[in-house]
Amino acid sequence: MSLEISDLRKGVRFNCTHPLNASFNGWEVTLSNLSLGGAQIVHAEPVKIGTRSRITLPTEDGPVSIGAQVIWCRLAQSEGKLLYRTGLKLAAAEPRFALALNAMIRNGNAQADRESLERKRERALEREEQLARAKVSPLPSALPHP
Secondary structure, eight states, X not given: OOOOOOOOOSSXXXXXXXXXXXXXXXXXXXXXXXXXXXXEEEESSOOOTTOEEEEEEOOTTSOEEEEEEEEXXXXXXXXXXXXXXXXXEEOSOOHHHHHHHHHHHHTTSXXXXXSHHHXXXXXXXXXXXXXXHHHHOOOOOSSOOO
């Protein structure tokens, strides 16, 4: 079974090589990955889809902040705990943010995520298989077969 997956991202996504603490909407969050157009954060409290706030990252030159909007939020297993993973769409790129991302890449704190489409395809296949199993499971019958 082959499933076509589209990459809707406008730029390369970079995974953080170690947890990077940041803040969003007044909460302490952990940055999982980011690009010039989006970011994924991990946190303890749910956040409403559509929420607009600023994400602030610490840098060697001081904090860098950029506007962001919540696109999705899911409860997920992370480091043995149930935490929320949230996808953010970032506002128009700000030069200081681009410089901070570039510094993270140069310092080895972020690496290009070359496998994100494959993971997305695998999750879609798993969902299809789960749906197929749910539809096929017949109920036991008490009537004898003719």
